[in-house]
Amino acid sequence: MKLAIGCDHGGYELKCEVLKHLNERGIEYIDFGCDSTASVDYPVYAKKVTDAVTAKEADLGILICGTGLGMSMAANKVEGIRAALCHDAFSAAATKEHNNANVLCMGGRIIGPGLACLIVDNFIDTPFSNDERHIRRLSLFDPTMA
Ligand code: RB5
Numbered sequence: 001m002k003l004a005i006g007c008d009h010g011g012y013e014l015k016c017e018v019l020k021h022l023n024e025r026g027i028e029y030i031d032f033g034c035d036s037t038a039s040v041d042y043p044v045y046a047k048k049v050t051d052a053v054t055a056k057e058a059d060l061g062i063l064i065c066g067t068g069l070g071m072s073m074a075a076n077k078v079e080g081i082r083a084a085l086c087h088d089a090f091s092a093a094a095t096k097e098h099n100n101a102n103v104l105c106m107g108g109r110i111i112g113p114g115l116a117c118l119i120v121d122n123f124i125d126t127p128f129s130n131d132e133r134h135i136r137r138l139s140l141f142d143p144t145m146a
Contacts, residue, residue: 001027001028001059001060001124002028002029002030002057002058002059003022003027003028003029003030003058003059003060003061003062003124004029004030004032004048004049004052004053004057004058004060004061004062005018005019005022005029005030005031005032005049005061005062005063005064006031006032006033006034006045006046006048006049006061006062006063006064007033007034007045007063007064007065007108008034008040008041008042008045008064008065008066008070008071009034009036009037009038009039009040010042010064010065010066010067010107010108010109011063011064011065011066011068011071011106011107011108012034012035012036012037012064012108013037013108014064014106014108014111014113014116015031015062015064015108017113017116017117018062018064018113018116018117018120019031021113021117021120022120025121027124029058030052030057030058032045032048032049032052033045033048042063042065042070042071042074043070043074045063045071046063046070046071046074046075047074047078049061049062049063049075049103050074050075050078050081050083050103051078053080053081053102053103054078054079054080054081059102060102060103060104060123060124061075061081061083061102061103061104062103062104062105062106062120062123063075063083063103063104063105063106064105064106064107064108065105065107065108066107066108066109067107067109067110068085068086068087068105068106068107068110069085069105069107071083071085071105072084072085072103072105075103075105079142079143079144080102080142080144081102081103082099082100082101082102082103082138082142083101083102083103083104083105084099084101084103084104084105084123085105085106085107086104086105086106086119086123087106087107087110087111087115087119088115088119089115089118089119089122090122092104092118092119092120092122092123092126093122093123093126095123096122096123096126096127096128097126097127097128097129097134098129098134099134099138100128100134100138100145101123104119104120104123106119
């Protein structure tokens with residue numbers, strides 16, 4: 001399991017907490033930046049992470065901005081990316097199980113590190129159900145699931 005992770009200035013502090021957690025769990029990742037709270041443009045980091053996922057350099061992506069909203073909008077423009085904005089632990093598991101989400105988006109100005117790390121764990125640890133009905137529904141909007 002290898003993750004691609006990226007953030008903007010609004011998500012930088014939460015990303016640092018998530019990276020600490022990934023290190024503790026021994027989960028491999030590529031950190032695509034940014035590397036400080038200096039203002040940057042979130043679509044740049046969404047592109048780096050989604051490129052890594054579509055190129056299969058990473059199995060899953062994590063994107064963090066102030067709200068998670070801009071990152072999720074930008075990520076979902078990329079074919080083959082199913083990005084889910086999650087601020088609760090149930091959704092993080094459900095979007096893997098039902099939607100086969102491959103990018104998790106969160107907002108550093110919305111949730112704290114404890115909940116964020118629980119969301120990350122549920123996202124990483126929950127497999128896609130592979131149920132025929134979910135594959136059928138996903139293939140209705142994502143040709144890479146057909
Ligand atoms: C940056 O101020 C903020 O707009 C960004 O982090 C994000 O919340 C966008 O959706």
